[in-house]
Amino acid sequence: MDSETGGEASKARLRVALLPGDGIGPEVTAQAVKVMKAAASAEGVSVVFNQMPIGGEAIEQTGEPIPERVLAGCQRSDAVFLGAVGGPRWNNLPRAKRPETGLLALRQELGLWANLRPVKMYDPLANASPLRPESLGHGVDMMVVRELSGGLYYGRPSECREEGNGRVAVDTMWYTSRQIERVVRLAFTLAQERRGHLLSVDKANVLSCSRLWREIVDGVVSDYPGVRAEHMYVDAAAAELVLRPHRFDVVVTENMFGDILSDLGGALVGSLGLLPSASLGDDGRGLFEPVHGSAPSLAGQDKANPLGAILSAALLFRYSLPDGRGAGAADRIDCAVLQVLRDGYRTLDLEVSGGRIVGTRAMGDLVVEAIDGGMRNEK
Ligand code: IPM
Ligand code: MN
Numbered sequence: 001m002d003s004e005t006g007g008e009a010s011k012a013r014l015r016v017a018l019l020p021g022d023g024i025g026p027e028v029t030a031q032a033v034k035v036m037k038a039a040a041s042a043e044g045v046s047v048v049f050n051q052m053p054i055g056g057e058a059i060e061q062t063g064e065p066i067p068e069r070v071l072a073g074c075q076r077s078d079a080v081f082l083g084a085v086g087g088p089r090w091n092n093l094p095r096a097k098r099p100e101t102g103l104l105a106l107r108q109e110l111g112l113w114a115n116l117r118p119v120k121m122y123d124p125l126a127n128a129s130p131l132r133p134e135s136l137g138h139g140v141d142m143m144v145v146r147e148l149s150g151g152l153y154y155g156r157p158s159e160c161r162e163e164g165n166g167r168v169a170v171d172t173m174w175y176t177s178r179q180i181e182r183v184v185r186l187a188f189t190l191a192q193e194r195r196g197h198l199l200s201v202d203k204a205n206v207l208s209c210s211r212l213w214r215e216i217v218d219g220v221v222s223d224y225p226g227v228r229a230e231h232m233y234v235d236a237a238a239a240e241l242v243l244r245p246h247r248f249d250v251v252v253t254e255n256m257f258g259d260i261l262s263d264l265g266g267a268l269v270g271s272l273g274l275l276p277s278a279s280l281g282d283d284g285r286g287l288f289e290p291v292h293g294s295a296p297s298l299a300g301q302d303k304a305n306p307l308g309a310i311l312s313a314a315l316l317f318r319y320s321l322p323d324g325r326g327a328g329a330a331d332r333i334d335c336a337v338l339q340v341l342r343d344g345y346r347t348l349d350l351e352v353s354g355g356r357i358v359g360t361r362a363m364g365d366l367v368v369e370a371i372d373g374g375m376r377n378e379k
Contacts, residue, residue, distance in 0.1 A: 013047075014040070016048065016049050016078065016079050017074045018081050019080065020057075021054050021083040021084050021085040021294065022084060023296045023299040024294060027306070027360045029082075030361075031361065031364025039329040042329065042372075054066055059099065065098060065101050065105070066106055079286055080288065081312070083289070086294045095158075112281040116279075119140060119143070120140065124338075125274075130267065131245070135245070137245075137247075142245070142248040142251055145252040148255060150174055153255050155171065180212060180213050184200070184213075190250050197248075198224075201234050202214055204233070242264070262291055266292070271349040273349045277289055278316070278319055286319050290308030290309045290311075292308055302361055305360070306363050307337055311334070333371065343356075344356050
């Protein structure tokens, strides 16, 4: 935190690097920005945004998916907020020039290794879940902890080459024990703060990385009394998530499995458009982004659900402003979202009978109004 006026602790100022990106990224980011401003002003916090290009937008401007100066701008900020990257226009570029490579480089350069993806069923949205009420049980409230620095995303070699009379493609799953242990310990700590259950997901019947993963989980479990740890293969975990989602609390897994299972989690609670995420590392500067992608087919039509981005803004305050005001701003956003859903407002992805369908912008406005209304009630 940066206090400009001679140690006057009451003037918190948060510098946020803003990377709207591609597709629906700019639309959902604009709503998150409105909401951040409203929540910050309610807490007496000032937020300064520094907007920069990433992904396809950056490729168009500079030829690179993440220019040096953008990386440097992110390093200088207190937190990074990102919309989404990617689109059909850039799908045939070589890997180093793809929009997604910009995001992966950003995660790596910022030293981010834990991606927290809370998956929560909102009561007013129970009928938007594809599951029958009896499968939903007493609701869904889990934290997917996705390892973000290793696995197939960063292992080398990763290439496609000519060999004999055909082409061969190779990707490498790579993990060090250090990478595994730090994320597993974080997941155990979260389980201690939550309902005391940790599910570690792997494919230890096939993969070496998974066997190391399992060994490390078993090696640290005794450091976390009160946490019940369980292992499950990823295929079984996918089925179990659909059959009995209510029994999951904290789920910890490697990079690619976490990517896949968190989309499944989004579908369970009604829409991937609802899920936020926080990516954290050692130095306190996090990256906050909705779990969904750039959804090119929805772009520019005011149809996208901005709640994943708005809830990511809540996580930004919670993790980047570690005093009462950060938690206060985050709580204001979370409460406002719940209220808007209770009032029956829905974006198209959540269309069910009885909901009032609104566009991206209107949904953002409703959340801002709910924050402002909450503030008036305090006075
Ligand atoms: C996500 C996305 C990214 C990932 C892509 C865009 C590289 O799917 O954040 O879940 O796979 O990590
Ligand atoms: Mn994904």
